[in-house]
Amino acid sequence: MDLVEKAVQRLAELKKAGIDAPVAAATSESAAAQSPAEAIPTPERFARALERAQPPDTRTAAPAPAPAAITAPAVHVRRQSAPAEAGQRSREVHIDLEALAAAGFVTPQAQRSQIADEFRVIKRPIIRNARDRVGPRAERANLVMVTSAIPSEGKSFVSLNLAMSIALEVDSTVLLVDADVANPSLMKLTHLPQGSKGLLDLLTSPDIKLPDVMLRTNVEKLSILPAGTAHGRATEMLASESMAALLEEMASRYSDRILVFDAPPLLATTEARALASHMGQIIMVVEADRTTQVLVKHALETIESCPVVMMVLNKAPRPEVGSYYGQHYYAAAS
Ligand SMILES: Nc1ncnc2c1ncn2[C@@H]1O[C@H](COP(=O)(O)OP(=O)(O)OP(=O)(O)O)[C@@H](O)[C@H]1O
Numbered sequence: 001m002d003l004v005e006k007a008v009q010r011l012a013e014l015k016k017a018g019i020d021a022p023v024a025a026a027t028s029e030s031a032a033a034q035s036p037a038e039a040i041p042t043p044e045r046f047a048r049a050l051e052r053a054q055p056p057d058t059r060t061a062a063p064a065p066a067p068a069a070i071t072a073p074a075v076h077v078r079r080q081s082a083p084a085e086a087g088q089r090s091r092e093v094h095i096d097l098e099a100l101a102a103a104g105f106v107t108p109q110a111q112r113s114q115i116a117d118e119f120r121v122i123k124r125p126i127i128r129n130a131r132d133r134v135g136p137r138a139e140r141a142n143l144v145m146v147t148s149a150i151p152s153e154g155k156s157f158v159s160l161n162l163a164m165s166i167a168l169e170v171d172s173t174v175l176l177v178d179a180d181v182a183n184p185s186l187m188k189l190t191h192l193p194q195g196s197k198g199l200l201d202l203l204t205s206p207d208i209k210l211p212d213v214m215l216r217t218n219v220e221k222l223s224i225l226p227a228g229t230a231h232g233r234a235t236e237m238l239a240s241e242s243m244a245a246l247l248e249e250m251a252s253r254y255s256d257r258i259l260v261f262d263a264p265p266l267l268a269t270t271e272a273r274a275l276a277s278h279m280g281q282i283i284m285v286v287e288a289d290r291t292t293q294v295l296v297k298h299a300l301e302t303i304e305s306c307p308v309v310m311m312v313l314n315k316a317p318r319p320e321v322g323s324y325y326g327q328h329y330y331a332a333a334s
Pocket residue numbers: 027028029030148150151152153154155156157158180183185265314315
């Protein structure tokens with residue numbers, strides 16, 4: 001059975017199990033615009049696009065691993081509202097949205113751009129899975145990690161665009177977390193002052209609480225949690241018990257929000273794998289024409305524990321690959 005047949009069989013199994021059918025998009029500022037009909041995602045098209053995106057000498061590489069078998073029934077958990085935080089008000093910062101739009105990002109003012117259209121397709125299943133709490137790790141469905149096999153594939157680009165796109169929904173609130181603590185970039189991308197406290201301070205100082213370091217922005221439903229004060233053992237802290245406890249608290253306390261984590265690459269370090277084991281959904285960014293199928297396969301093997309993995313082919317340069325996209329859902333093997 002080839003990769004496509006496996007993917008089709010897998011989708012049928014997941015549909016049966018009540019997990020949302022795959023819909024996703026990849027992003028490329030240079031890609032040709034597609035008609036809505038062309039934008040219908042299928043695993044076959046993703047597999048074909050990924051195959052075409054490989055450098056010629058790597059095309060014979062082994063296919064991505066078959067998804068693990070479903071071992072847990074779908075569970076539905078009612079959403080709870082976040083407890084009131086009396087007297088706790090986060091600091092507000094101002095994102096220069098014009099500069100962001102000029103740099104090619106989704107903004108409230110540029111909702112009809114190609115990039116906005118692409119992220120509209122990417123975000124749909126993520127929002128649906130978070131709201132419906134479907135899948136084996138239902139209570140964590142609102143924790144969404146963006147990662148990649150190797151550095152520079154576009155994780156921060158996808159994280160910020162995704163968070164902005166979700167925040168533009170009528171009833172979705174987002175917290176964008178800079179979890180790439182060794183190489184933080186979200187404050188720079190949003191032209192916000194560096195040096196704010198954030199995630200690492202939450203892990204090192206028990207007295208600091210999330211609302212103290214979370215930044216509200218001029219995009220009404222978008223808040224940012226910076227990486228925080230640089231720390232010699234920053235990467236170890238991401239894989240620590242304190243981080244696991246913080247993620248559990250975040251998932252339940254902010255159950256009405258979608259938390260998007262801009263994470264480190266999977267094959268360069270080990271902390272991204274540790275983070276992945278706590279996430280409800282993972283978006284794996286794959287850079288077209290650069291990341292080989294072998295690397296994608298190895299990266300996927302490191303996150304087998306996450307029940308929902310979606311793949312986004314980024315920077316697709318050729319019109320025939322176009323704004324190609326694809327998505328795979330995996331059931332937990334536990
Ligand atoms: N779809 C895209 N179209 C054009 N440029 C892109 C796209 N995605 C990413 N880039 C550019 O590619 C470069 C790397 O992107 P980005 O910083 O988001 O990658 P990253 O995976 O977060 O890198 P790192 O591993 O260093 O954190 C940036 O210059 C970014 O602007």
